Amino acid sequence: MPFAVPFAVPFAEIAESVGRTPAAVRQLASRARRRVREEAPRQSADRSGHQQAVEAFLAASTGGDLARLLEILDPDVVWRSDGGGIVTAARRPIVGHEKTARFVLGILQWVDLATIKILRREVNGAPGLVFLDSSGLTVVLAFTVHDGCITEIDAVVNPDKLRHLKFQE
Incomplete structure (x- = not known):
C-alpha cells in the first residue's frame, strides 16, 4: 500500500479528491507536519x-x-x-x-x-x-x-x- 496520511487514506485518493497530484499532496502533508512541529507550544520541562x-x-x-x-x-x-x-x-x-x-x-x-x-x-x-x-x-x-x-x-x-x-x- 502506498504511504498514507493519518486515517489510512492513500495520498493518491486524497489527490484525486482535491484535484492535485499525489506528489503535491505528499509535499503539502510534509509541510503541514513540519509547521505543526514548529508551531507546537514551546514549553520547558523545568x-x-x-x-x-x-x-x-x-x-x-x-x-x-x-x-x-x-x-x-x-x-x-x-x-x-x-x-x-x-x-x-x-x-x-x-x-x-x-x-x-x-x-x-x-x-x-x-x-x-x-x-x-x-x-x-x-x-x-x-x-x-x-x-x-x-x-x-x-x-x-x-x-x-x-x-x-x-x-x-x-x-x-x-x-x-x-x-x-x-x-x-
Missing part, C-alpha cells in the same frame, strides 16, 4: 523555571511594572481568552509582548486588587494562577513557559467552564 516565570508575571502585572512584564513575556507571546460569550473577553488571540503586557495592565486598572484573592495552583499540570473575587471564581490563567519566558497565556473566564472548580486557600 518546573522551577516555570514557577519563577509565573511569579515574575504576577509581580510585574499586579505592580504595574510594564518594563518587567515585557522582560518575562516572550516577544511572540500569545494571550487567549475564553469568555464563552458570557463574560467579556478578548475575542481574538493577542500576539506580541507589548500588546499582551498593555492588555494585562489595562485590565488590572479596573480591578481592586485588595478585593481579589490570588491563588497559586496547578493548572493543566503546571503552575498557574487563580483569581477569586467575593462572588467566587473569576479567572484561571494557564501558562506555557520556555527558557524562562512566557510564550502562551490561556485565560478562562467562562463561568460555565469554571463553575465545577472548588479552590481553597
Whole structure:
C-alpha cells in the first residue's frame, strides 16, 4: 500500500479528491507536519523555571511594572481568552509582548486588587494562577513557559467552564 496520511487514506485518493497530484499532496502533508512541529507550544520541562516565570508575571502585572512584564513575556507571546460569550473577553488571540503586557495592565486598572484573592495552583499540570473575587471564581490563567519566558497565556473566564472548580486557600 502506498504511504498514507493519518486515517489510512492513500495520498493518491486524497489527490484525486482535491484535484492535485499525489506528489503535491505528499509535499503539502510534509509541510503541514513540519509547521505543526514548529508551531507546537514551546514549553520547558523545568518546573522551577516555570514557577519563577509565573511569579515574575504576577509581580510585574499586579505592580504595574510594564518594563518587567515585557522582560518575562516572550516577544511572540500569545494571550487567549475564553469568555464563552458570557463574560467579556478578548475575542481574538493577542500576539506580541507589548500588546499582551498593555492588555494585562489595562485590565488590572479596573480591578481592586485588595478585593481579589490570588491563588497559586496547578493548572493543566503546571503552575498557574487563580483569581477569586467575593462572588467566587473569576479567572484561571494557564501558562506555557520556555527558557524562562512566557510564550502562551490561556485565560478562562467562562463561568460555565469554571463553575465545577472548588479552590481553597
